Amino acid sequence: MSLDMIDQPISAGSASPLQIDLARRILERIRDSGWAVGTRISVPDLARAFGVSRSPISAALELLVARGILTGFGTRGLQLALDVAELDPQVILPSSPLEDLYRRMMKDRAVGELPQDVSEAELMPRYQVSRGVIRKLLLRFAAEGLAQRLPGHGWRFAESLVGDDAQRESYEFRIVVECAALRSPMFRADLQQLAQVRRAHERILSTVLEGRPLTGGDEWFRINASFHEGLAACSGNRFLADAVRQQNNLRRLQESAGFDQLPTERLERSCREHLAILDAVEAGEIEWAEALLRQHLRQASEFASPARTA
Structure with a gap:
């Protein structure tokens, strides 16, 4: 599919890239939750889990029905139709040229090739697409908390951790x-x-x-963020949980865009360190879990890479 067809439907029905991305995330959640065939799907529960309204959840579920992952039961209900343990969401719901361009823009912003404040008119010739395509991309950034609309046709990307000093300060705060x-x-x-x-x-x-091969940085970033935000949420303190979530939002652009440069041994090490911390928490050894977490973050802060993922 060429870029001149970038704003055409790319999946079942008239699904948007946002709906496809949400369907992938739902599939990842089903897989990682270990749901068995026949498990009933709750639209309200998924809407709360992903922080969106029921309408986009329903549209994403329709894609999974079209792929045979879900099936109907009763009058309006849905249930899991397949064992998804070995399914790759990227294969079931492949990316489109629009999504590829979204990732290109994310990388350009992460490395500083795009300024924080941009206009639709500036972006159209840069990426050789129409205003409608640019607006769709920017609306997706906005929906994910990575950009906000300014008066007129201007947009501002969210604050991010640019520079070594910002990275160091972020790890100290974390x-x-x-x-x-x-x-x-x-x-x-x-x-x-x-x-x-x-x-x-x-x-x-x-x-x-x-x-x-791993499919890309978005999935790993979500898994990594869910670890840190999940532990913070267990604190019972909304302000601590919000602070951790804000830090994840700040580092998302750089780390998702820099995933290709992340050595596999670093990814393996990060997974093992996270699992060791989970072991300690689940065993009730909170002081040991804190010591492991502190060491994990300190080592990550010393890791000299554009994609410091911890």
Whole structure:
């Protein structure tokens, strides 16, 4: 498919790239949650989990029905029709030229080739696409919290961690906040949520050890972020959890765009360190978990790479 067809339907029906991405994320969640064939699908639960309304969830589920992943039951219900343990979401729902251009723009912004403030008119000749395509891309960035619309046709990308000083300060802040979350007197491990995080890490680790290629940085970033945000959420302190979430938002552009430069041994090490921390939390050894987390973040801060993923 060529770039002049970039704004044409790319999947079942008139699915948008946003709907396809959401369908992939739902499929990843089903896979990492270990749902069995026949498990019923709750639209409200998924809407809460992904922080969106029911309409985009329903549209994404329609794509999974079209792929045979889900099937109907009763009058309006849906259930899991296949064992998805070995399915690759990128194969079931492949990327489109529009999504490829989205990733190109993300990388350009991450390396500083795109300024923080841009206009639609500036971006059209740069990427050789229509205003409608540019607007779709920018609306997707906005929906994901990575850009905001300015008066007129201007847009501003979200703040990000540009430069070594910003990276260092971010890790110093994260050590303080994330370790404090583990020490919170209200800390209660959500074992069901942490089990899902564990399965996702084990799948990534298995992929790396078997020498199979990973599909890209977005999935790993979400898994990595779910680990850190999940632990912070267990603190019972909304402000600590929000601080960790904000740091993940700040580092998303650089780390998703720099995934291709991340050595597989670093990815393996990060997975193993996360799993060791989960082991300690699940065993109730919170002081040991905090020590492991502190060491993990300190080592990550020293890792000299454009994609410091921890």
